[in-house]
Amino acid sequence: MKISDECIACSACIDECPSGAIQNAGSEYEVNGQTFAALSEDHPFVVAELCDDCKSCTEVCPVEAITPNE
Numbered sequence: 001m002k003i004s005d006e007c008i009a010c011s012a013c014i015d016e017c018p019s020g021a022i023q024n025a026g027s028e029y030e031v032n033g034q035t036f037a038a039l040s041e042d043h044p045f046v047v048a049e050l051c052d053d054c055k056s057c058t059e060v061c062p063v064e065a066i067t068p069n070e
């Protein structure tokens with residue numbers, strides 16, 4: 001999944017994600033013990049390696065900013 005610039009940073013999706021795949025804007029994240037820089041400074045972002053495409057996040061987003069990867 002990916003989060004577009006339509007996102008209003010309400011954080012609802014972060015709480016909803018069962019995999020911890022959605023990180024806050026500007027947060028470093030960790031995959032397999034390696035740390036990476038934030039993918040967005042402006043709004044929450046999805047870490048593809050942690051996302052299992054359950055789509056729970058899309059149901060809570062008020063502005064439909066979360067869409068499947070092409």
Ligand code: SF4
Pocket residue numbers: 001016017018019020021022046050051052053054055056057058
């Ligand atoms: S699709 Fe599921 S696992 Fe992926 S970011 Fe959304 S809630 Fe998290």
Ligand code: SF4
Pocket residue numbers: 003006007008009010011012013014043044060061062063064065066
């Ligand atoms: S639920 Fe939607 S608007 Fe809210 S932080 Fe997530 S992507 Fe952004």
